[in-house]
Amino acid sequence: MSGAAKMRKKGKAPTQKGKLNTVLATAGRPCGEDSYPVNQSVERASTILFPTYEEFVREDKEFVYGRFGTRSHKALSDSISELEGGKQTQLMPSGLSAITTCLLALTQQDSHVLVTDSCYDPVRSICDRFLTKYGIKTEYYDPRIGSQIVDLIRPETTAILCESPGSLTFEVQDIASIVSEAQKYDVPVLVDNTWSAGYFYQPLAAGASVSIQSVTKYIGGHADCLMGSATCNDTALAAKINRTSRQLGHNVSADDAYLAHRGIRSLGARLKVHEANALQLADWLAQQPEVTSVLHPARVDHPDHELWKRDFSGSSGLFGFVLAPCSEENLAHFCNALDYFGMGYSWGGFESLLIPCPVARCRSAVPWREQGHLMRIHAGLEDADDLVNDLDQAFGQIRPA
Ligand SMILES: Cc1ncc(COP(=O)(O)O)c(C=O)c1O
Structure with a gap:
């Protein structure tokens, strides 16, 4: 029996640091002297009781009140910290609330924030309709700005929000x-x-201060829970984000934390299939006469392919393509003809999705000038040949006879 296996038998965490898939299989597991389940079970609570007055007044209690988290939340947040290579992870009710909370934690009246033009669109609403009420100004920048970001930094700039690859345009x-x-x-x-x-x-x-995720997507992985996370290495910054989240009264349900923790166990295995399926679809789409371009950073024809190769070890299941200009009737015909691709928001679940994305209205720094309809695909875990055949038969419906 290996040292790690012996330690686990005794109820301790593994002593060796494994590779990422091993980390995801072992992170946040319960330990104890007695027998225990392999995953942290759901610990639901609002009130948490303390056995004595002395315990009640102790400052450094790990679990205080259900809204601040139970062992179910800790198992997940510890696992996300391992995944992101960070020290602390704050769970939040959604990916959007994770972004909003981080922005609120880092701004005060009259702050200036720089936000990528390719941000998840509802972030614009937070910036343009909510932060403005407190005098916080947002400036949208070209996602490909690189080091020229320096020209936009002002004395009152308190945060820069990036998203890579960017929403819809990648x-x-x-x-x-x-x-x-x-x-x-x-x-x-x-x-x-x-x-x-x-x-x-x-x-x-790479030196970023916070890595944010919509846990709703790949970590949850099954299109049935909503959650966000913000992971930091700087403990003072993590405390700021934690404080803001508490002040806002955020709560993540223990059941959802359990689901997301279960999702993280199979993250690597699922992503490999999402990746392969997306690449097969992207390569096939690039050859279709109805498609004018494919937006997938792992393809050599993507303008940022070299940067993607430098920074990323793989690609997920989400990408875009531009459908050659056609009538709305034909667009509807194409979408309605699809069998395996559902039409709905979000992504990262086991199922394939395809939606049209009217992107021009969500760009201000770099106008979207492509003709035709931008489509977003999420390649799910179905058989890739079936997905290709499905697209093919749907194109057949709009192909001139
Ligand atoms: C890139 C990105 N970030 C954040 C979010 C928001 O996540 P949630 O739906 O969990 O609020 C989404 C949702 O689609 C997204 O695509």
Whole structure:
């Protein structure tokens, strides 16, 4: 029996640091002197009782009140910290609330924030309709700005939000260059790392201050729970984010924490299939006369392919393609003809999705000028040949006879 196996038998965490898939299989497991389940079971609570007055008044209690987390939440947040290569992870009710909370934690009245033009669209609403109420100004920047971000940093800039690859248009950002300029002015860089799931890219290693994920997507992985995470290495920053989340009264259900923790166990295995299926679909789509371009950073024809190769160890299941200009009737005909691709928001679950994305209205720094309909595909875990055949028969419906 290996040393690690003996230790586990005795109820201790493994003593060796394994590779990422091993880490994901072992992270956040319960330990104890007695027998215990392999996964941390659901610990639901609002009130947590303390056995004595002395325990009640102790300052450094790990579990205080259900809203601040139970062992179910800790198992998940410890596991996400391992995944992201960070020290502390704050769980939040959704990916959007994770982004909003980090922005609120890092701003005050009259702050200025720099937000990538390719951000998840609802972030714009937070910035333009909510933060503005407190005098916080948002400036959207070209996702491909790299080190020229320095020209936009002002004395009152308190945060830079990146998302790589960006929502809908899949630009890969040069996080290392942005960080190196931002650090000169002590401006924290936040990265929405949902696309890579933390499995293919770790922004904290590139010097980013916070890596944010919509746990709803690949970590949850089954399209049945909503959650967000923010992971930091800087404990003072983590405390700030934690405080803001508590002040806002956030709560993550223990059941959802359990589901997401169960999801993380199979993250690597699932992502490999998402990756292979997406690449097969992207390569096939690139050859179709109905398609004018494919937006997938792992393809050599993507403008940021070299940057993607530098930073990412793989690609997930989400990419875009531009359908050659056609009538809305034909677009509807194509979408309605699909059998295996569902039409719905979100992504990262086991199922394939395909939606049209009217992207022009969510760009201000870099206008979207492509003709035709931008489509977003999430390649699920179905058989890739079936997915290709499904697209093929749907194109057949709109192909001129
Ligand atoms: C890149 C990205 N970030 C954040 C979010 C928000 O996540 P949630 O739906 O968990 O709020 C989404 C949702 O689609 C997303 O695509």
